[in-house]
Amino acid sequence: MSEATIEVPELALELRHISKSFGANLALDDVSLAVRRGEVTALLGQNGCGKSTLVKVLAGFHAPEPGGEMLVGGQVVDLPVPPERSRELGLSFVFQDLGLAPGLSVVENLTIGMRTAASLKGRRVINWKQERRRARETFASYHVAIDPDAEVQELAPVDQALLAIIRAAEEQRLFRGRTASRRSSILVLDEPTVFLPASECELLFSLIRRVASTSASVILISHDLEAVREVADRVVVLRDGRVSAETDVASVTHEELIEMIVGRRTEKLATAVGGDVPRAELDRPRPATAVADPLRVSHLSGGRVVDVSFTLRAGEVLGLAGLLGSGVEEFPYQLFGSRPASGGTIDLAGLSVPAKRMTPQLAMKSRTALVPADRARDGGVGTLPVEENLLLLVEDRYFIRGIRRRRAIRRTATERCAEFGIRPPSPEALLSSLSGGNAQKVILAKWLEIDPRIIILHEPTQGVDVGARSDFYELVKAAAAKGAGVLWITTDFDELATMCDRVLIVGNGMIFGELRRPDISKNAISELVFRASASLSVRPGGELVRGFQAGEQRGEGA
Numbered sequence: 001m002s003e004a005t006i007e008v009p010e011l012a013l014e015l016r017h018i019s020k021s022f023g024a025n026l027a028l029d030d031v032s033l034a035v036r037r038g039e040v041t042a043l044l045g046q047n048g049c050g051k052s053t054l055v056k057v058l059a060g061f062h063a064p065e066p067g068g069e070m071l072v073g074g075q076v077v078d079l080p081v082p083p084e085r086s087r088e089l090g091l092s093f094v095f096q097d098l099g100l101a102p103g104l105s106v107v108e109n110l111t112i113g114m115r116t117a118a119s120l121k122g123r124r125v126i127n128w129k130q131e132r133r134r135a136r137e138t139f140a141s142y143h144v145a146i147d148p149d150a151e152v153q154e155l156a157p158v159d160q161a162l163l164a165i166i167r168a169a170e171e172q173r174l175f176r177g178r179t180a181s182r183r184s185s186i187l188v189l190d191e192p193t194v195f196l197p198a199s200e201c202e203l204l205f206s207l208i209r210r211v212a213s214t215s216a217s218v219i220l221i222s223h224d225l226e227a228v229r230e231v232a233d234r235v236v237v238l239r240d241g242r243v244s245a246e247t248d249v250a251s252v253t254h255e256e257l258i259e260m261i262v263g264r265r266t267e268k269l270a271t272a273v274g275g276d277v278p279r280a281e282l283d284r285p286r287p288a289t290a291v292a293d294p295l296r297v298s299h300l301s302g303g304r305v306v307d308v309s310f311t312l313r314a315g316e317v318l319g320l321a322g323l324l325g326s327g328v329e330e331f332p333y334q335l336f337g338s339r340p341a342s343g344g345t346i347d348l349a350g351l352s353v354p355a356k357r358m359t360p361q362l363a364m365k366s367r368t369a370l371v372p373a374d375r376a377r378d379g380g381v382g383t384l385p386v387e388e389n390l391l392l393l394v395e396d397r398y399f400i401r402g403i404r405r406r407r408a409i410r411r412t413a414t415e416r417c418a419e420f421g422i423r424p425p426s427p428e429a430l431l432s433s434l435s436g437g438n439a440q441k442v443i444l445a446k447w448l449e450i451d452p453r454i455i456i457l458h459e460p461t462q463g464v465d466v467g468a469r470s471d472f473y474e475l476v477k478a479a480a481a482k483g484a485g486v487l488w489i490t491t492d493f494d495e496l497a498t499m500c501d502r503v504l505i506v507g508n509g510m511i512f513g514e515l516r517r518p519d520i521s522k523n524a525i526s527e528l529v530f531r532a533s534a535s536l537s538v539r540p541g542g543e544l545v546r547g548f549q550a551g552e553q554r555g556e557g558a
Contacts, residue, residue, distance in 0.1 A: 010037040011074065012217040013186050018068040020053050027053040028064070029241040035186065040208060040218040042232035042249070044225075044261055046526050047491050050241040051221050055188060058219075059093055060086060072186070090185035092168040094192065096324075098160055102153035107135045109152055110167050142166055142210055144203075158203055161192055165204070169211050187211055188219045191324060193227050205231045223323040225257055225530060239263050258530045262523050294349045294453040294485040295335075295368075302341035302355070303330045306509035309344075312454065312485040317476070319496035320489045321525050322506030323533050329373075331506075332458040332489055336363045336370040349453045364393070366454070369447030371440070373459040379443040382432030386422065387413030389431050389442050394449045420445045421471050437461075437468020444475055455479060455486045461495065473499060493525040507532025 013035040020028040028050045035041050045051050056062045058070075060081035070077045072089045081089070100109050111131055135148040144162050152160060168187055189208070193201045208231050212218050222228055228235060229249055237245040237260045245260040252260070295312035304327035312318050322328030333339035335346060337358035344355040348366035363370070372378040380389045390413050391398065398405045398412075413427035420441045422434070431439055440460065447455065455476070461469045476499070480486050488499060496503050497520050505512045505528040512532035515524055 011035070012037045012072070013219075014069075014071040015054075015058075016069040016071070018054070018057060018070075019065040020050075020057060020062055021065060027241055028057070031238070031241070031243055033236050033243055033246070035217050035219060036234075037217055038212055038215045039233040040212050040220055040231055042220045042222060042228040042235045043238065044222070044228065044235055044257070045238035046261060046522075047493060049238040051238055053241075054238070055093070055190060055221060058091065058188060059083075087171065091188070092171060092185065093188045093190070094161075094164045094168050095190045098164040100152045100160060100164055102151070104152060105148065106146055106150050106152060106155070106163060107132050107148040109163060110135050110138070110148070110170070138166065138170060142169075142207055144207065158201075161204055162207055165189065165192065165207055165211070169214075169216065173214075185216045186219065187216060188221070190221045191223070192220070193222065193224050193325070201227060201230075223530070224325075224533060225254060226533070228257070229254065235260075237261055258527060261530060262527050293347075295487065296345075296347035297335065298345040298347075300331075300334060300341055300344035300346070300355050301509075302334055302343065303327065303339070304509045305330050305334065305341070307344075308506075308509070308511055310504055310511060312487055314453075314483050314485055315480050316502070317480055317486040317488055317500045319500035319503040320487065320506055321491075321493060321496055321503050321529055323529060324491065326506050326529075326533065327509035328489055328506040329458070332370060332372070332456045332487070334358070335456060335487075336360055336368060338370070364450070367450055367452045368454040368456065369450065369452040370456045371443055371447065371458065371460050373462060375436075375440055375443055376432075380431045380439065380446070383430065385428050385430055386417065386434070386442055387427035390416050390427070390446050391449065392446055416445050420475060435468070437464040437472070440464055440472060441468065441475070444472065448475075448479060452479070452484050455484050456489070457486065458489045459492075460488070460490070461492070462490075493529070494522045496520070496525060497522045505529055505532050 011034050014033075016032050018028055018031040019026065031050070031054060043051055043054070053062060057064050057068075057079070058081075060079075060083060063080040068079065070079055070081070072091070077085075077089060081091070086092070101112070104112075107128070132148045139146050139148075142162075144166065146155070146159050146163060152163070155163065165187070169185070173185070192204055192208075205227070208218055208220070212233075220228065220232055232249050234248050235246070235252075235257065236243060239261070244263065247260075293311050293313055297311075298309050300308040304325070306327070308331070310318075320328050320331060330339060334341040334355065335358070337360050341355035341358065346353050346355050346358050348363060348368055351362070351366045353362055360370075376382060381392075384392075387409055391409055398409050410427055414425070416422070417425040417427060422438050422441050422445070424434075431442060434442065444460075457476070460476075461472055464472065476486055476488075488496060490496060500520060501517060503515045503520055503525055505514065505525070507529070513528055515528065
């Protein structure tokens, strides 16, 4: 076919000059991109590059700054887009939480969106026998086998992901049929492979390809570069809120993709897998009175964690960096005993415990603190006042002969509010009434009451404003200066570069390598994290093999 007769694919979606500010922070800066009909377009970038904000603009959650335009099938659409208008336009979203009702059956979840829309038009009583038959036919058309009568909570994670994607695709197909629209539907997938084993991802890839083969368009947001190379036709890279690169997947190497995301030619960083850093190389002095190594982890395994060993030293801030789904999000809870481990040993300040027998009670007995990612659910009690939360772990200190010393409690809580800069400084205020940053200060202060030897922080400044974040940093530094070992787990690589003496890189449930000062930077962490995400593969027999060889680290295999 001559070049003159090649048809240019129809544009399903165009964004023109989209900007979005949050106060002084410019999250999106004049973003323009196009999504072609029948293609899978991957949206890539580091944490904080603007991907989530852009998706929220697409979903109508955020209104962009004046001057931005969105066109769907060539038609200009008013922004922000209301949810019901999104359906009419053929826009559908599947986020990480999937939006499924776990207590309902598969067929109920599959049809709930269509039934809700139809019920507004007075549809008659549901014929469940007919719905189940249609569900089986629908799954068969996508080459997927899922029992329509099963409860969603009983499904394997991959089947839950498949169900959510099929539901979104079917809703858009039915809406197009009812309106006789020839417009291509657009399916937005946010990290669909993040919690799936590698062996199950191919099912998801096949489904995405089938959706695209119907002339639908797919936008795939993912950190998993192997998944992107497997299923995407084109990539768009965001960096610092702007489109920094755009290319066909077939025309770039894995190494070039990493370079596009990080924003520079990547250096082949040498890593000391499992190695220890001499104490003299750490730039923070170690308190002489502290336990030398308050935490030693040997061959920890369970869930997505494969085989992890490391040591945390007194007064050290040690970071763990990895993408969502790498297993890094399981470490804090396995170490604290609130999530089961299957193997390995955990040594907390001299108390050596088989990992599968670790419990929160044993962790607290060893003066181990855990500030969890979900502070509202796991960190504190929102319906109790600040003073109750602050002194929850040391309540026994405030009883004399069975009588509670209320004045002493109020006095101590008032002192802590002043010491930690908690606003408002009102011990009687409910924890749920505080801002995210102030609530996080209360939770950290609660744990510091036990004079912890080990402080485990999981996404500690998520949703915290800049001022409160700075205060939190200072409080953690002060605790480390007194001898506590701090384990900092977050996907905010800038934060790790700011706070940590060392950073361990996690990929596929294993420690991939280590960064030491002065080599710790956001870009260095990002580069190694993306390398680690593709560093291991699974042989047919189930044996884990390292795919990132030493020669590649030195640049010999690039």
